[in-house]
Amino acid sequence: DSGVTQTPKHLITATGQRVTLRCSPRSGDLSVYWYQQSLDQGLQFLIQYYNGEERAKGNILERFSAQQFPDLHSELNLSSLELGDSALYFCASSDRTGGETQYFGPGTRLLVL
Amino acid sequence: LAKTTQPISMDSYEGQEVNITCSHNNIATNDYITWYQQFPSQGPRFIIQGYKTKVTNEVASLFIPADRKSSTLSLPRVSLSDTAVYYCLVAPRDQAGTALIFGKGTTLSVSS
Numbered sequence: 001d002s003g004v005t006q007t008p009k010h011l012i013t014a015t016g017q018r019v020t021l022r023c024s025p026r027s028g029d030l031s032v033y034w035y036q037q038s039l040d041q042g043l044q045f046l047i048q049y050y051n052g053e054e055r056a057k058g059n060i061l062e063r064f065s066a067q068q069f070p071d072l073h074s075e076l077n078l079s080s081l082e083l084g085d086s087a088l089y090f091c092a093s094s095d096r097t098g099g100e101t102q103y104f105g106p107g108t109r110l111l112v113l
Numbered sequence: 114l115a116k117t118t119q120p121i122s123m124d125s126y127e128g129q130e131v132n133i134t135c136s137h138n139n140i141a142t143n144d145y146i147t148w149y150q151q152f153p154s155q156g157p158r159f160i161i162q163g164y165k166t167k168v169t170n171e172v173a174s175l176f177i178p179a180d181r182k183s184s185t186l187s188l189p190r191v192s193l194s195d196t197a198v199y200y201c202l203v204a205p206r207d208q209a210g211t212a213l214i215f216g217k218g219t220t221l222s223v224s225s
Contacts (some may be wrong), residue, residue, distance in 0.1 A: 002156065033213070043157070043200070043215040090156045096206070101147065102213075104156025 003027065004105035006091050012111045018079040021108045025072055025093030031055070032074040033094075033102060034066055038087035049074055081112045117201045122220045131188045133219050135201030138182045143205040146177060146184045151198045151218070160199075161186070188221075196223045 003026035013019055025032050034046040036059075045058035049068035060066075063081075068074040078085060088109050092102040118136040125131045137146070145164050149157035161168055163175040163184070174187040188195055198218040 002158070004156075035215075042217045043151075045213050045215070088154065092156070101159045101162060102157075104158065107154070107156055109154070 002103040002105060004091060004093050004103050006089075006105035006108050008108060009106065010109050010111075012113065013081060014113055015081055015083060017081050017112075018077065019081065019110065021076040021078070021089050021091075021110075023074045023076070023091030023093075023105060025074070025091075026095075026103055029093035029095045029103070030072065031094045031096065032068055032072070033092040034060075034074070034076050035090040035092065036087050037090060037107075038084075041087075043090070046076070078110070083112050086110055086112045117203055117214075117216055119199075119201050119216065119219045121217065122222070124222050124224065125191055127192055127223060127225050128190050131191050131195070131221060131223075133186045133188075133199055133201075133221070134183055135186070135203075136183045137201070137203045140181050140203055141205065144181075144203050145206050146175065146181075147202045147204070148173070148175065148186045149200045149202065149215075151200065157200060157215070191221075191223045193223050193225060195221060197221060 005024045007022045030051045033048045036044045046060040047066050048056040052068050063079050066076045088107045090107045092104045094102045147162040148160045150160050151157040161173050161175045165177050168175045176185045198220050200215045200218040
């Protein structure tokens with residue numbers, strides 16, 4: 001158990017819909033990272049927040065957005081969903097600002113029908 | 114960020130030592146080398162991290178030559194449960210704005 005929690009574990013929705021994925025980092029960790037993993041793409045970095053502020057951006061689509069709240073939990077919002085958005089979404093946390101050891105959550109499996 | 118190159122896949126048998134090499138020719142002075150392990154449908158798990166020479170923990174060893182342009186993850190006496198994808202990551206520590214690139218990793222298959 002990494003100490004990072006993600007909800008929900010599974011999510012099934014339809015194209016065009018909007019969903020919110022939630023992540024609670026390990027106690028004391030200020031950084032939260034979001035990753036997308038699909039079968040053909042491997043693990044893709046989406047975005048990082050540190051203590052409420054966006055710190056790094058990867059291959060995140062404009063239809064996706066994220067935020068980190070004062071209690072340090074983070075949410076990833078996915079809108080106008082497409083079939084290709086079906087993937088595992090992981091959240092990771094670390095105690096510093098970047099590049100350090102990251103602790104990954106169990107992931108949210110999203111299926112868009 | 115330094116680009117890394119790893120073998121796509123490796124096969125081994127139980128009880129053997131497995132060495133997975135990662136090339137990172139453009140590694141920067143302040144970059145660290147980190148290895149993660151990922152089982153199907155689970156999040157990656159930190160294995161080991163190093164900067165130079167050799168690092169050992171209860172799970173693996175990490176060998177880094179003096180020029181730091183490559184690194185080798187060594188798994189002693191693998192078992193079936195070591196079947197997983199192994200990622201090599203090169204990135205600076207404590208540097209804001211670091212977008213971590215995991216790549217495709219190395220799929221290790223251990224057979225009995």
